[in-house]
Amino acid sequence: MELKELEHAIEGILFAAGEPVAMARMAATLNQNVKTVEQACCNLADEYRFQRRGICLVRTENSWQMCTAPEYAPAIRRTLEHRKPPKLSQTALEVLAIVAYFQPVTRTYIEQIRGVDSAYTVGLLLERQLIEEAGRLAVPGRPVQFRTTHNFLRTFGLSSLEELPELPSPTQEGIQMTLDLESAITKMKEEEEVEKAGEV
Numbered sequence: 001m002e003l004k005e006l007e008h009a010i011e012g013i014l015f016a017a018g019e020p021v022a023m024a025r026m027a028a029t030l031n032q033n034v035k036t037v038e039q040a041c042c043n044l045a046d047e048y049r050f051q052r053r054g055i056c057l058v059r060t061e062n063s064w065q066m067c068t069a070p071e072y073a074p075a076i077r078r079t080l081e082h083r084k085p086p087k088l089s090q091t092a093l094e095v096l097a098i099v100a101y102f103q104p105v106t107r108t109y110i111e112q113i114r115g116v117d118s119a120y121t122v123g124l125l126l127e128r129q130l131i132e133e134a135g136r137l138a139v140p141g142r143p144v145q146f147r148t149t150h151n152f153l154r155t156f157g158l159s160s161l162e163e164l165p166e167l168p169s170p171t172q173e174g175i176q177m178t179l180d181l182e183s184a185i186t187k188m189k190e191e192e193e194v195e196k197a198g199e200v
Helices: 003-017 023-029 034-051 070-080 090-102 107-114 119-127 150-155 172-199
Strands: 055-060 063-068 131-136 144-148
Touching: 003 023, 003 034, 003 063, 023 034, 023 063, 034 055, 055 150, 063 070, 063 150, 090 107, 090 119, 090 144, 107 119, 119 131
Parallel strands: none
Antiparallel strands: 055 063, 131 144
16 A cells, blocks of 8 residues: 555544544554554644644544644634533632643542542543543552543643643742652551551
8 A cells, every 4th residue: 555545544543433532442443553554644734734624633642533733723613602612610720630640640649739629620631531430459458549541631632641741840839749648648658558557
């Protein structure tokens, strides 16, 4: 299969999928190696950008997705949406930031940082597919851990988590808060172990 024909095939796959498709999956389907598929995707993405098309190709880690071009978002929104898309609250953004920078994290970890119950907000972010479950922590009670999703990367225009802006340098107060948090988590784990030992 020639490169141009491969590009057309990939274009059709991404259009039909409507979601991120892994390069390894496309390579297996098209009997190509991953490097060739990656080159074809990059060529398509460059072509769309050069021609200022209404669609673009977005890379998220090892997957590609066909999306609408950001510069045409207002026109698309006016045409297809009858109400404003729901925005994330300050609380939701705080929880999302904690997950993004410290993932995988448990709900208890999030609540220790924020100091308030975050069950509703975690549920909201799960519902919007901005975070997902990422296994369980190997401590008593085996709490669920959470991480960000491909949808999170796409929503915030990131190709990978490495593109997240750096956190500001910690202040003395921030360092003390971190130490207090670590101490609280250690104490909580010790209490859970004692409680579990008492049940045996």
